[in-house]
Amino acid sequence: MYKSIVISEKDNVATALEDLPSTEPITVKIGARTKDIQLVEPIKFGHKFAIQNIEQGEYIYKYGEIIGRASQAIKIGDYVHVHNLEGNRGRGDK
Amino acid sequence: MEIRNNQFLGYRRHDGKVGVRNHILILPTITCATKVAKQITELVHGTVSFVHQHGCAQVGVDYEQTFRTYVGLGLNPNVYGVVVLGLGCETHQARNVAKEIAATGKRVEVVSIQDEGGTLDAIATGAKLAAKLVQEASEVQREWCDLSELIIGTECGGSDACSGLSANPAVGYVSDKIVQLGGTSILAETTELIGAEHLLANRAKNDKVAKRVYEVVNAMEQRSIMMGVDIRTGNPSPGNIKGGLSSLEEKSLGAANKAGTSTLNEIIDYAEHPTEKGLVWMDTPGHDIEQLTGMVAGGAQIVLFTTGRGTPTGSPIAPVIKITTNTGVYERMSENMDLNGGTIIEGNETIEQVGENIMNEIVKVASGKLTKAEILMQHDFGIWRIGPTF
Numbered sequence: 001m002y003k004s005i006v007i008s009e010k011d012n013v014a015t016a017l018e019d020l021p022s023t024e025p026i027t028v029k030i031g032a033r034t035k036d037i038q039l040v041e042p043i044k045f046g047h048k049f050a051i052q053n054i055e056q057g058e059y060i061y062k063y064g065e066i067i068g069r070a071s072q073a074i075k076i077g078d079y080v081h082v083h084n085l086e087g088n089r090g091r092g093d094k
Numbered sequence: 095m096e097i098r099n100n101q102f103l104g105y106r107r108h109d110g111k112v113g114v115r116n117h118i119l120i121l122p123t124i125t126c127a128t129k130v131a132k133q134i135t136e137l138v139h140g141t142v143s144f145v146h147q148h149g150c151a152q153v154g155v156d157y158e159q160t161f162r163t164y165v166g167l168g169l170n171p172n173v174y175g176v177v178v179l180g181l182g183c184e185t186h187q188a189r190n191v192a193k194e195i196a197a198t199g200k201r202v203e204v205v206s207i208q209d210e211g212g213t214l215d216a217i218a219t220g221a222k223l224a225a226k227l228v229q230e231a232s233e234v235q236r237e238w239c240d241l242s243e244l245i246i247g248t249e250c251g252g253s254d255a256c257s258g259l260s261a262n263p264a265v266g267y268v269s270d271k272i273v274q275l276g277g278t279s280i281l282a283e284t285t286e287l288i289g290a291e292h293l294l295a296n297r298a299k300n301d302k303v304a305k306r307v308y309e310v311v312n313a314m315e316q317r318s319i320m321m322g323v324d325i326r327t328g329n330p331s332p333g334n335i336k337g338g339l340s341s342l343e344e345k346s347l348g349a350a351n352k353a354g355t356s357t358l359n360e361i362i363d364y365a366e367h368p369t370e371k372g373l374v375w376m377d378t379p380g381h382d383i384e385q386l387t388g389m390v391a392g393g394a395q396i397v398l399f400t401t402g403r404g405t406p407t408g409s410p411i412a413p414v415i416k417i418t419t420n421t422g423v424y425e426r427m428s429e430n431m432d433l434n435g436g437t438i439i440e441g442n443e444t445i446e447q448v449g450e451n452i453m454n455e456i457v458k459v460a461s462g463k464l465t466k467a468e469i470l471m472q473h474d475f476g477i478w479r480i481g482p483t484f
């Protein structure tokens with residue numbers, strides 16, 4: 001079983017604890033329950049994927065806390081990183 | 095190595111503080127003197143020094159912060175004696191720095207390149223004075239001391255997504271233990287607490303400390319906003335991003351795990367010595383070497399440094415224990431790494447088990463075991479400048 005972690009039940013992303021292939025669904029543990037996620041593309045060790053659909057502008061949660069907003073619509077199983085996640089803090093550009 | 099419960103073999107100094115090393119520090123208070131300082135270390139065994147770009151044409155709070163950093167390095171109990179080395183004409187006068195250090199009873203000498211009549215004579219004078227100090231220092235014996243006498247600095251550098259999952263929580267476990275034993279743990283890198291500051295404010299000892307949390311975080315965030323850029327162009331770094339960190343907030347939430355669960359007792363300025371024991375927060379930038387220098391100048395005798403991407407960084411006067419967040423980097427950069435926290439990611443060890451490994455290493459390092467950064471002479475040094483040079 002491929003290893004990933006969902007740190008808090010509030011999280012809408014999981015972090016890969018090894019390189020994950022997209023050839024078969026990944027089973028993630030969210031608290032006591034499990035959920036099977038079909039990845040859209042392979043996810044590298046340490047990188048994140050969505051475990052729920054996230055609308056553009058919606059908060060992204062990890063550690064049970066806000067880590068940014070979706071800068072575009074994100075589907076379950078999507079790779080989540082700097083291309084579709086925007087931080088809110090230290091935004092001197094805004 | 096003899097192990098006694100919650101004790102280590104350290105050097106007791108005149109002011110009562112305890113050192114884990116017995117260095118003679120050649121302290122150049124101006125960039126113009128760093129070459130001579132280095133040359134003295136090449137002549138005299140047992141001396142350490144560092145290169146930097148500061149000490150002149152600085153004003154106001156920026157001047158004071160640099161001055162405080164020099165004095166703090168000299169006062170660190172890992173240092174037996176200091177040869178303060180100046181050029182003669184600089185803003186940060188060597189004799190003023192020397193006076194502050196000497197006031198505590200520490201052995202201090204001062205050399206001025208211009209007074210000596212040139213670099214070669216300054217090297218000769220400095221080396222003769224250093225040699226005397228080295229021999230004096232070699233007669234001091236280690237004695238049994240309590241872990242509560244330690245100030246442990248904590249740091250993460252070259253972080254990746256594993257930092258917040260493995261090595262940082264393990265350091266948090268150690269931080270809590272040190273606090274429980276009566277010691278001091280320094281959390282720093284204010285930049286890398288932006289997004290997680292509420293977690294620390296909620297644990298502040300009182301309203302005054304909680305208020306200060308938001309003040310220092312706001313001040314750091316304002317600096318990036320003043321620059322008119324997204325802070326993400328500088329922090330997280332390209333390596334952090336490659337390692338899976340997507341935003342500063344995500345990095346900060348992982349970084350905050352170094353602080354464990356203890357009450358936050360105070361917030362101190364860069365290079366300031368804590369006035370409280372327990373968990374304290376030093377206001378520093380996320381820059382690895384500037385932060386490291388600030389904590390050591392503030393009195394930290396040992397620093398726990400977690401890394402995901404792999405960094406060799408060390409200090410001239412304090413042992414830095416390097417703890418990896420993943421097994422890959424521990425194996426690839428083994429000559430620079432001391433402990434592996436990647437076993438947590440693999441499920442082979444728990445956070446608590448790795449935490450206990452780190453505690454055991456602290457006791458050994460405090461009693462004399464050398465870290466990889468010391469063996470490879472990583473004498474890194476950098477001051478957080480808060481004003482321009484004029």
